[in-house]
Amino acid sequence: MDPPRSNAATPMQVDRPYYQKEVNAKLFLDLSSRYGHPAVKYDVITEDGYILNLFHLPGKRKPPVLLTHGLFCNGDSWILRGNTSLPIILANAGHDVWIGNCRGNVYSKRHIHLDPNSRRFWNFSFHEQAIYDLSVMIDTVLEKTGTKKINAIGHSLGNTIFYVLGSTKTEYNGKVNLLIALSPISYLNNVPRPAKLFFELAPFIGGIMQDRNVTELFGPNGIIKRLIESICFIPTLGYKVCVENLLFNLVGFDENELGSDFSSILFSHFPSSVSLKNLLHLAQVYNIKRFARYDYGLKNIFIYNTSFPPRYDLDNVKMPVALIAAKNDRLCALKDVEILRSMLANVVSYLVIPWGKFNHVDYIWGESAHMYLYPYILSLLDKYSR
Template structure:
């Protein structure tokens, strides 16, 4: 296994490419890193949906604070819509890039009405009614805004278009944390979610091991550097650093040996049979999909302070924002929507101790599955090669037991 310090160093260097002023050097190297990509690495969401037999319908959702989000629908006959929400630095692509073996296509093949959301700042949601995405103000958001503004706007749009009274949700990683923020800050939305299936739930980060704990600890320093240099987006999809990262990690010489084994696996947990070299090239051309440095910093604060709390602006700004020197905690007792927790033993981002802690704070958790496969990691929930065998049966059993949503 690669030493955590190595993976930490490599990922930090890559994320800081634009900050380190190496642009001219990398710009010269970039054209030489040519390689032939698998078709699915080059297709966007709507093209992938069409290829796998479920042409999607596209909706634009406007949030209360003016962000324009892209929402997709794979129409089905299920009486209750199912909303899939992606994780950190990710997009709706994560649910479809495994093609026939992906959750979105599998649900659609079985007749479910599938909806897929995108939060602000990713490749499909980088627009605003007034703000320019090249400016600082556009990127002044953390996970709080994703849960408080983006998610309710998406839910309301799905319910408006379908005429349903509530929906079923399946989240991955950050895609679950935003539901806890929503349920605690806008409790009226709890009744609009009949079940949340939380894959690799992120909330508390008390037991996060290295190298992830290192990223959290250095987040304040990275934020300060990026802010001073006027860089507020983190690996935006069409940005130079992300383009270079995709190009570098798509090259046969570097892709699996360096990018998968030295960078990705130490973060999500090693499970090479489920994340093979060919698929990794597809994955790395869809993810990272972009977010803000502020969002990354918020996760860092949650990990460092060991509190699931709102963003910490500093004492004076906190007084203005919260009328308190410290940010308030999210009141998880207000999250009354039913929640089924799915966890893995080999998941350093969503450690079992933290999922147990979350379970103890949720008043209406209805199920807690620790996957029996020992190698099951953070990414296997959405990218695993054999999800149809070892994960989907649990998802369908949970859907049928608690929602009874047969197409």
């Protein structure tokens, strides 16, 4: 059966067993209700058959605001700080808020006919999340709200997919009024260790995993997830091992903004499932120093009609972009943000957060982000939505 070509937010009726496995979305719905904004859940179906959950916190201010999550995250990641989290602050200010979930995470782990445990289901990277997932989410928000453009706020890889979409399906540039890019990842030329070491070893490690038919990482029944659940919730020790020694080494140290009292909440939602191919694609971006499509090696000539994967032409990304970066963000180095800034056609604002310890996850989980970052985001929305 051919994948449906529909942007409808109502699920198609198909007699397939994997479609019938409804994902329990109560967790996000309960969280949003707890903080005064009951969410509405929509199922949206991508052109290639993936079924995604899209959450809506209704508000009257337009354009609507679409939030897109980063790697290892899902829609929950935006709301873990409760009343001081960005979606609740936006909703309290009257904004019409939509929260996306890309394929593979707990809220978007369905397909009209593919088994989520199959290799084919996980054959995607951020390229497919951009051209299929992001496009249908944008179209659904525009259809449901009757507006012509959205505002968007992305975090980490949630920005990358906008650059990919804007460069490959250029008509979507006209559907974005403003993209506020928190930790705007694209080029990865200057990431330090340990991410640098992982990217360098990824082709070797990935090859072993692929030979063993490993396509999903951090799945609910995987050994890594079980280790996280057994270690990260231990008082004191869990914080030291999982946050101070692992997470902070990867994203940047900032113990003042992510304390031990928050870690048990965090690891109840993070990390979320991710495809091996997504990580390998990011590693390729680092290793070849080009923001380009997935490298299939000898198959490139048959897929792209060229020996090397085509780069994403950032000159085509015409949507207005406000870049927000941080000195202590170990996954989004300022030198790499400068490369991106020089290539994007319409950067309307660029802020380097003055807080010296601000790291990659403080944008969404920082205890004080509602005081020193979110007012700036609200001012950007006000300025460019008049």
